[in-house]
Amino acid sequence: MDWVPLVLVTFKLLVFGTGMFYAIKWHYDKEKEESGKQTAQRSEKRALLRARGNVAAALVLSLLVLALAALVLVGTPGLELTFP
Template structure:
């Protein structure tokens, strides 16, 4: 029974490393195909959307905590 986590953990690590290698290669090939400026522009858009989503979720969380009367002070 002790070999199960080791075997599954090894398989999981191998699968994730293989997938990461293919993902990096695919993104590198996409960058070569579309040009550096287009990739940087798309990266900036995705980063901006992520930060905006993070702020919205944080604001909703704070508003909900205040509405429920949770103490948010240290």
């Protein structure tokens, strides 16, 4: 019974050590690969941010239109909607 924790802890350390080695290697290789692509990606990133901004502006505008339409529809049948 005394050998079970020793074997399991050793196995766990080997598995985690191997996983950490490959994780660090993968990140290092990815950084090395991306260092050459950074200039091309900046323009793509700007275009993506611009598109996201346009979508966000359209969403906010549509929410404002929806809120205005809701206020008009609530007031039409005679429901009283006053703000304190």
